[in-house]
């Protein structure tokens with residue numbers, strides 16, 4: 001399971017080092033009381049290996065932290081539960097079970113079920129978190145739950161407030177990850193609805209919530225909806241749907257924000273040939289199905305934003321997007337985007353690229369597990385979930 005560090009990454013000036021490994025160059029006026037890197041030994045030039053956080057979870061498809069200082073690691077199980085590991089304790093505990101609300105998941109490769117969760121930025125005080133699942137009709141649901149005692153309690157299933165429902169024409173390409181941005185808005189990634197080659201014509205259709213990253217305000221419902229529209233969303237007054245933030249996606253199973261820069265990194269799962277990584281901004285059209293990766297797919301025309309990276313199906317089959325490393329431990333991995341692919345062959349990859357898609361001086365390793373999701377702990381250390389074995393791992397120095 002050990003990986004080989006090929007060479008250390010020299011950071012460009014565009015991606016300054018996170019403050020935490022050095023510990024003294026943050027803006028003190030906005031620092032939390034406790035430095036999250038206190039007690040962590042930073043290393044440079046170390047090889048990476050994976051260390052088990054805990055096992056005994058079933059089909060992990062999302063890994064999140066609550067950002068509340070508890071250092072708990074929460075795991076979404078595809079069949080409808082949220083489990084968690086307490087800091088330093090490898091016992092998987094059940095936190096929420098919404099299996100009755102979530103469609104029954106079939107065999108390997110089934111894209112339905114409980115897909116993702118996101119903690120409200122004020123979870124520590126308001127106990128609110130958000131989930132993305134496919135209901136018993138296999139339609140998309142985004143819902144809010146509340147736990148009365150965020151530090152120690154368990155949420156009540158009855159606390160559900162459904163925020164958004166979107167009809168799904170097929171069982172695949174349901175999207176996945178949801179995250180709060182640094183602006184406090186909730187972003188939701190949805191796929192093109194399914195089939196193959198954009199069967200339902202949603203990729204370039206501005207009049208559907210599918211095939212997009214949506215941006216909504218869950219704290220201020222308005223206009224008869226369970227959410228509000230941020231006033232600076234890019235298509236207000238232009239496109240039919242004010243929720244649209246980025247469009248032209250095929251299936252953004254995993255995407256994330258760089259916790260330092262706020263950049264949006266999207267891993268868009270490909271059709272039969274190419275997997276792509278995009279760094280997207282408000283209003284970007286990523287081109288599906290006119291384009292896939294840097295190449296023409298349907299060949300239709302438009303004003304499209306190119307990805308930063310693509311790879312072919314000789315190297316993987318379905319990209320599992322990850323996170324830009326901003327942890328406390330590896331000083332020389334700062335700013336690298338780590339990702340994987342849902343396959344064992346030709347390897348079970350853990351790869352990284354730089355912010356500009358450079359693969360010259362980055363990690364490339366075979367971790368030997370089936371990675372459907374990655375995550376970050378509260379310190380920004382990168383986590384990986386083994387879908388097949390139900391175990392969660394952390395990247396640590398060898």
Ligand SMILES: [Ca+2]
Nearest residue numbers: 170172193194
């Ligand atoms: Ca679908």
